[in-house]
Amino acid sequence: MKTLGRLINRLDTLMASAAFAEEGEFDTAREILRDANSQNERATKRVDRAHTRPVVHNARSK
Numbered sequence: 001m002k003t004l005g006r007l008i009n010r011l012d013t014l015m016a017s018a019a020f021a022e023e024g025e026f027d028t029a030r031e032i033l034r035d036a037n038s039q040n041e042r043a044t045k046r047v048d049r050a051h052t053r054p055v056v057h058n059a060r061s062k
Contacts, residue, residue, distance in 0.1 A: 010040075
């Protein structure tokens with residue numbers, strides 16, 4: 001369910017950015033995308049860290 005929510009949020013961000021770009025507000029469109037990408041990178045790092053430790057631990061114990 002989290003994946004669907006993330007997809008909807010991403011589409012919402014892309015549509016908002018496209019709307020600003022269509023009206024000639026290119027800087028605002030870029031800022032929206034930049035903010036969304038930085039939030040996505042932080043979330044990805046949290047997910048990667050959470051899943052890396054058990055995998056490494058399990059690999060060492062075999």
